[in-house]
Amino acid sequence: MPGPAQPEYHLYRWLWGSLDLLFPPTCGGCGRRGVHWCEQCQKQVKLIEPPICNICGQPWEFPGLCIRCSSTKPNFTALRSWALYDGPVREAVRRLKYRRNISLGLVLSQPLIELLFSLSWEVDMVIPVPLGVARLKERGYNQAVLIARPLALRTGVPCETQGLQRVRETRSQVGLSFDQRRDNVKHAFQAKQEIVSKHSILVIDDVATSSATLDACATALLAAGSDDIYCMTYARTG
Incomplete structure (x- = not known):
């Protein structure tokens, strides 16, 4: 289970809060000034709740595994996402990703922190x-x-940005089929054994669609001697 927040987490939040005084925030979902996430946009969030697939976490009407995970089990132990990639959630991701609203990184991490504390992942x-x-x-x-x-600072778990590297460029996954997505990221990642070996790892991304990228990351991490691989994203496509 995650540990107590590191002192650096409170400093991290304080620094971003100080920047808000100089550069007033705008809502990630609609652009309204003065808040990072307005009440109207919060009400439009479509949370991902059970029933879901036990492995990939996608909404699934039956208990157990979805059809895809039943036929081809991913290399990660489990994947969970906070909300569907729709409406204000989609807009918030796009503002963080393409419009340089980097303060949203802290905002988007908060529901994932709560989600992680609700799980029994080690x-x-x-x-x-x-x-x-x-x-x-x-x-x-x-x-x-x-x-x-x-997220790492809040949970007391180290964040290793050098533990996994993308060793070849890949085309955008947008518009690709499941098989094309899987082939696109195959052998695209390499993990550093001296960093990841014998560790149980949480892989973080913004959005999951087919989970092909996360599965490719898990493949590389396991090949380098990692133990269990868990994955978490802010959003996922329905």
């Missing part, structure tokens, strides 16, 4: 899904790191 390392060199250079930051870092 993890001792947090790793954000890495971007390729070209995409990181273009964007200037990795949105998964901005979500993962405050």
Whole structure:
């Protein structure tokens, strides 16, 4: 289970709170000034709640595993997401990812912190899904790191941004079929054994669709000697 918050977490929140005084925040869902997440947008969030697949966490009307996980079990132990990628949730992710609203990283991490504390996962390392060199250079930051870092500080689990690397560039997953997504990210990641070996790892990303990227990350981590791999995203497509 996660441990107590590290002192750095309170400093991290204080720093972002201080920046809010200088640069008033805007709602991640609608752009309303003065708040990070307005009440109207909060009411529109579609939470992912049971019944869900026991492994991939997608909404599923029957107990147990979904059809895909029953036929091809992922390499991760479990995946959970907070809400459906729709409405204000989708807009918040896009503002963080493409509009440089990096303060939303802390905001989006909060429901994931609560979600993690509600689960019985035993993890001792947090790793954000890495971007390729070209995409990181273009964007200037990795949105998964901005979500993962405050989560790690709050839960007392170290965040290792060097434990997993994307060793080849991949095309965007948008518009690809499940098989195309899986092939697109196959062998795209490599883990550092000296960092991840014998650790139970929580992999963090912003959105899950087919979970092909997360499965590819889990494959690389297991090959480097990691123990159980758990995954968590802020949102997932329905």
